[in-house]
Amino acid sequence: MPRSSLGRGLLLAALAAGLALVWLLGGDRLLADDLMYLKTGPIGHAWQFMAYWLGHGGVQAGAMGFLLLLGLAVRKLDLTPTALAAGGLLVQIVKHLVGRPRPGRNMLAWDLQGLSFDSDLHSFPSGHATTTFALAAVLAARFPRWSWAFYLAALFISLGRVVGGSHFVSDVLVGAMLGLVVGWLLAWRCKVGVGGR
Template structure:
């Protein structure tokens, strides 16, 4: 990748991250008020489980267990995964503590209005951003996904559950968790690869968590906004559905032809992403999604993918999940009055 393209990826990705966090921060306090109004025991239990799962001791014991099993079985991959997991966890912890006390954002339980000051602080309770649990969980998940890619859904799913639990339990705002997740992922992704190529790995890693941010933007935008019935909004929604259908059709055509991942796959996924964004009827979500697609194209993402046909069953599963996701996304529209 040329230097200009690399710099473009870095600046665009960084700008998208900051913009998304800023936009979502406008909804943080509303989210806290919503959670405070809930008194479901199951939410408290899930929050407790997530807190324990993302606790530093739990993650360290997991990594030590991997190293120990690898040592007994003389398996270098397991040993390396355990060591890298512990080191990535430590690096994420150091980075989080520095940022926490430099930013000084109050935790939700200290917040009683939608306005508060930021600034360096060592005071307890003024250390919300970024979430340490989320950063550590995603750092370890990124390492384990590198060594055990077949199980990456489990690693990242568990880390996501930890982040959601921190919000549900009232320990963090959504943007605290998203910021911690991005930070932890970047640290784990870079650390699990050759450090001599850290700059190239950083450029590759930056676009990868952007879909998570866009998903958060779309979900929270729908929850706290009501469907608009004017002509432009309706046209945007139906245009989004058409893009969605076109993207799905393009993917199925590639399955029919037996072609593997490449630029056409990225084109289809970009069309699908823009379609989903348009169905939110939020212009800023559409614009940010378009910028993410540009970043992925600049990053030459398709050229690094293994050529492997997705298959009918996998594509059917993908389409089903997409349809269910669309229905759920629309069901969240105006959930909070």
């Protein structure tokens, strides 16, 4: 994972360009339908099942607690619960304000309902993608040799949410961008000693 500001900026620009292409070409529904087709087979079914549970906030919090107990958390890793909480809170606020239907609903992808407490209208952005990429960014800052594995796991979980029919590709792209920004800001904050130990 790029550690420089330029590298991070380029990654965010690439994600934003992908998002713009999906939106401009009207491909959100097409991509979601193509990826959801995978869930009919055993591999797709297993993928969406694992993506749901590996990206679940309770499972992620438990994993962070386990890492802390193992002593792998030397100073900077203590931000992982903060990354999980900050990313999760941010995404829940946006979900409730936007009210985007999930792919399984017979509604247009951009038929936004506004303020909503119906979970079927909480597609945008993906909470799993947000928290998973926030955690990946913080873990990658602490363990740079393993950054490829953290980001690959975040991608696996995020795309699995599209395969499972819970999100559109744009939900995952925006969730990944939010998560990366939250994770990078927390890692930077700890590195410069603002609020760190």
